[in-house]
Amino acid sequence: xxxxxxxxxxxxxxxxxxxxxxxxxxxxxxxxxxxxxxxxxxxxxxxxxxxxxxxxxxxxxxxxxxxxxxxxxxxxxxxxxxxxxxxxxxxxxxxxxxxxxxxxxxxxxxxxxxxxxxxxxxxxxxxxxxxxxxxxxxxxxxxxxxxxxxxxxxxx
Numbered sequence: 623x624x625x626x627x628x629x630x631x632x633x634x635x636x637x638x639x640x641x642x643x644x645x646x647x648x649x650x651x652x653x654x655x656x657x658x659x660x661x662x663x664x665x666x667x668x669x670x671x672x673x674x675x676x677x678x679x680x681x682x683x684x685x686x687x688x689x690x691x692x693x694x695x696x697x698x699x700x701x702x703x704x705x706x707x708x709x710x711x712x713x714x715x716x717x718x719x720x721x722x723x724x725x726x727x728x729x730x731x732x733x734x735x736x737x738x739x740x741x742x743x744x745x746x747x748x749x750x751x752x753x754x755x756x757x758x759x760x761x762x763x764x765x766x767x768x769x770x771x772x773x774x775x776x777x778x
Contacts (some may be wrong), residue, residue, distance in 0.1 A: 694755045695746075699765070702742045709736050740776070743769055 713732045717725055748754055750766035 689718070690754065690757045692758075692761070695755045695765075699743070699746055702739055702746070705739050706736065706743070709739065740773065744773055747773070 636637065706757040713729075713736075717728050717732065720728055746755065747766045747769035750769070753759060753762050755762045755765055
C-alpha cells in the first residue's frame, strides 16, 4: 500500500522506469510529458507534502539493513584502502614510463579516480559520526578520527 501511494505521488521519468508494466493511460501521460515544455513540467511538479511519512519508509526497509556489522564495515575500509594503495602504486610506476603528452592526460585521470575512492573513505568516516559503522560508539569515534586525520594529512 505504501509503495502504491509513493508511486502515485511520484511522476515516472520514462516508460521503462516501470519495467514495461505501465497501463495505457500511464503511457499516454508519459508521451504528453515528453512533448511538454520545461515550464509545463515544472508546473506539474509536486509541491504538497507526500502521502507517506518517514516512519512508513523505515518500515518498508528490511530490518537486516539496519544491523551494523563490524566485519562488513572494516571490509569496506580495507577494500577502499587497497584500491587507494593500488592506484598510488600504478601512478608511481606506470605514469613516469609514459610519454610526456600521455602523462599530461594520465595525471588528471588519476586525480579524478583517486578522488572518487577517497570520497568513499570520507563517507565511511562521516557515517561513523552518525554511529552507522558499528554498534560501539568508541570504535566509531576511533575509526572516524583516524580516517579523517589521514584524509586531512593528504590535503596538506
